[in-house]
Each structure stands twice: as C-alpha cells, then as structure tokens.
Amino acid sequence: MLIRSRPSASPGLRDGLSTDRNVLVAEAAELQRRLDSWRRRALAAGIDQGPLSDVHFHSKGNSISTGTSAGTDAAGSTCTPNGHPVTAVAPLDPKYLMRPAAEVEAENPEFAQLLATHANDKREIMLGLTNAVMICQNTTLCWWNGGNILESFLEILERSNIKNHLIGVTDDQAAKYLEDRAARRGSGAFAINWFKPNIRIPDVQANTREANRVSSLKFSLLQTSLQLGYHTMITDMDLVYISNPFDELHRDADIESSSDGFDNMAFGHMNSIHDPTMGWGGGGLYMEIFTYFRGKLDACDKFPGGSEAGTR
Structure with a gap:
C-alpha cells in the first residue's frame, strides 16, 4: 500500500x-x-x-x-x-498532526538521509520491516513449518529491480544474516538497503508474537517518512512481486493498495440482508469487500497542514 x-x-x-x-x-x-x-x-x-x-x-x-x-x-x-x-x-x-519536515528531520537525521539516498526520483520509497523470525532458522519461533521468508523477499527485490527500498531490521540475528549475505555475494551484487530503526516496541505488543511486534512498528516509521515528504509504500515480507510495483502505480490517488486475493472478497460483490424483526426496514443491500484498491482524499475535509482526508 x-x-x-x-x-x-x-x-x-x-x-x-x-x-x-x-x-x-x-x-x-x-x-x-x-x-x-x-x-x-x-x-x-x-x-x-x-x-x-x-x-x-x-x-x-x-x-x-x-x-x-x-x-x-x-x-x-x-x-x-x-x-x-x-x-x-x-x-x-x-x-x-503533520509537522514541518525540517523539524522531523532534525529529530531523525539518519533516517532522513537513508530516505534521501534510496528513494526514487519521484520521492517514492518501499518500506518494510523484518526480524529473525522471518529467516526461520529457529523453528521454535516460526509457525509455518519452515521457509526463509526474508531471503525470498530479497530475491524478489533483485529480480524485479526494486532499488528504491528500505528494510528496517529489529534484531541482531537478522542484521548479521544481511551482513553475511552481502559479504558472500560481493560488492558487485544487487544492494539490499537496510537499517536498524531506533524505535521501541509498544508495551501492548511486548508479549505478542515476534512478527506482530514488527508490524506494530511500521506505522511509526510510516508517519516519519510521510512527514519528511516521501511517498511511502508499506510492504510485508511474505509478498511476491512479479514485477516492479512502482511501474504499475496510477498516481491519481493519495492511497493506492493491492487486494489480498482473486475472488469476490477481493473485488467486492453485492449481498443482501433481511431481518423480519425490524419490520419494513429489515431489508437492504450491502457491499462485501476484503481490501479496497485505491482511495482518493476528498477536498471537503482537510487535515492540519494541508493534508486532505476522505475516501473514494
């Protein structure tokens, strides 16, 4: 998204x-x-x-x-x-609230420099988070019967030539994996852009699964990235891109999102309901949909600092 x-x-x-x-x-x-x-x-x-x-x-x-x-x-x-x-x-x-980019950059100089270095010429960046669980070398922590999700995602980045990416690494084991991988492949290989974010896991997520803890940190990084003026694509590691997604963006909306399937729950379909206990008002139609594709902010409602809100 x-x-x-x-x-x-x-x-x-x-x-x-x-x-x-x-x-x-x-x-x-x-x-x-x-x-x-x-x-x-x-x-x-x-x-x-x-x-x-x-x-x-x-x-x-x-x-x-x-x-x-x-x-x-x-x-x-x-x-x-x-x-x-x-x-x-x-x-x-x-x-x-949205804050001036200069103020946010003063508080996050290293992250701001990473975004400036790795974003494309449209100031677009793909942002993801990972930890050792996604490597699945410790089978007591991963629950999908093995499989190196992180490695698969890195191969997808290279195959699709997605250079404007940035991966936040939240533990030392995942960081060492990336360091060792880069050393084995040599200086001429496709570069993986990663960093260790200086943000803490919220208390409400402290005792949850490791993957959930990672997810809870995305939105803090997203907020900072947006306030620094970068158009940010949030991605999970367990996705497969068959081509560079930035080549497929319409750029006619403030939010563009992929669907999570290929059936009616992804594209949406009409359904109906009838509740006799509600009398004459007991019937109606409604739309069933799992994930919206794109949203356009409506000009009639504006957030502070000029941001617009709404959906289409």
Missing part, C-alpha cells in the same frame, strides 16, 4: 492589497483552509477558540460570504460530497 505525502506547510497568503476579484476569492479559500487547520490544532491543544469559532469564509465562483453555520464548529466542519453530509472529526492528540 502506497500512501502519498502531503506538504506540511501551506503557501503564504498574498499581501492583502489586491482588489482583483479572482485573487480575493482565492485568498478567501486559503483563509478558510488555514482557519480550519488552526481550529483542529487549537482543539487538540485545548486552546479556547473564542470568537473565531463562528467565522467561516465561503467562496464559490466570484462570490465571497462570511458567517456562522450550525454544526460547523471546531470539532468538525461539514460538506456534502455526492449529496451526503460528512463530518470531519478533529484529531485528539497533537502528536498525530
């Missing part, structure tokens, strides 16, 4: 001296976007928004209006994509 990064800082407003109608309409849209962003950040930080909580700029075509709107407060403004109201829920914790 590839998630595209969005700018963490908005462009500056004009000097405010223009009287051109089109410029003023554009300024109103920018003011509304910044105001929405400020409201969410202020709410997350527990700041009283005062009179600004009732200010709204509405621009459409060449008209501008300001005023209040019921139900469009700091907790989430509303819009009507496809004729259906949607409420934007403000983030509860400031640490999940």
Whole structure:
C-alpha cells in the first residue's frame, strides 16, 4: 500500500492589497483552509477558540460570504460530497498532526538521509520491516513449518529491480544474516538497503508474537517518512512481486493498495440482508469487500497542514 505525502506547510497568503476579484476569492479559500487547520490544532491543544469559532469564509465562483453555520464548529466542519453530509472529526492528540519536515528531520537525521539516498526520483520509497523470525532458522519461533521468508523477499527485490527500498531490521540475528549475505555475494551484487530503526516496541505488543511486534512498528516509521515528504509504500515480507510495483502505480490517488486475493472478497460483490424483526426496514443491500484498491482524499475535509482526508 502506497500512501502519498502531503506538504506540511501551506503557501503564504498574498499581501492583502489586491482588489482583483479572482485573487480575493482565492485568498478567501486559503483563509478558510488555514482557519480550519488552526481550529483542529487549537482543539487538540485545548486552546479556547473564542470568537473565531463562528467565522467561516465561503467562496464559490466570484462570490465571497462570511458567517456562522450550525454544526460547523471546531470539532468538525461539514460538506456534502455526492449529496451526503460528512463530518470531519478533529484529531485528539497533537502528536498525530503533520509537522514541518525540517523539524522531523532534525529529530531523525539518519533516517532522513537513508530516505534521501534510496528513494526514487519521484520521492517514492518501499518500506518494510523484518526480524529473525522471518529467516526461520529457529523453528521454535516460526509457525509455518519452515521457509526463509526474508531471503525470498530479497530475491524478489533483485529480480524485479526494486532499488528504491528500505528494510528496517529489529534484531541482531537478522542484521548479521544481511551482513553475511552481502559479504558472500560481493560488492558487485544487487544492494539490499537496510537499517536498524531506533524505535521501541509498544508495551501492548511486548508479549505478542515476534512478527506482530514488527508490524506494530511500521506505522511509526510510516508517519516519519510521510512527514519528511516521501511517498511511502508499506510492504510485508511474505509478498511476491512479479514485477516492479512502482511501474504499475496510477498516481491519481493519495492511497493506492493491492487486494489480498482473486475472488469476490477481493473485488467486492453485492449481498443482501433481511431481518423480519425490524419490520419494513429489515431489508437492504450491502457491499462485501476484503481490501479496497485505491482511495482518493476528498477536498471537503482537510487535515492540519494541508493534508486532505476522505475516501473514494
């Protein structure tokens, strides 16, 4: 699944001296976007928004209006994509907000340098995590009756020529495996890009399977990578790429994801339900689907710092 990064800082407003109608309409849209962003950040930080909580700029075509709107407060403004109201829920914790890339880079200089070195010219990176369990040299830890998942994945990277990859290694045994492998193959072989991330396993994952512990760390690295401005493809090791997936991306959406199968549960199909105990409202149709393919962020709902939210 590839998630595209969005700018963490908005462009500056004009000097405010223009009287051109089109410029003023554009300024109103920018003011509304910044105001929405400020409201969410202020709410997350527990700041009283005062009179600004009732200010709204509405621009459409060449008209501008300001005023209040019921139900469009700091907790989430509303819009009507496809004729259906949607409420934007403000983030509860400031640490999940997008931050300036320079600030994040100062805290993660080594990771930032790795991304800059190994991402492709579109600032796209394939990011995965591994540990000794995936090598399966210790059969008391792996539960799939053997098989070196890590080695298979490395061979796939080479065969598909996926150079813009970066693998986080979470234990010394897996790190030694990669070091020994590189030494055996020599300097002219396909290079495997890996590092040891400086992040701790969350307490809630401490006593789970080793593979689960690895999975819990992906999202911290994903957040940092996105905040540094890189479009990030998250991958598991137990996948088979028959060609370079970056050659198949449409790049017309903020999230592109592969399916997890070839049957109706992957592509989706309609089903129905009927519950006589609910009377006249007991029947209905619904879509059964296992994994969505791509999502496009909707312009009517924006995260702080200019990121957009929604699905398609």
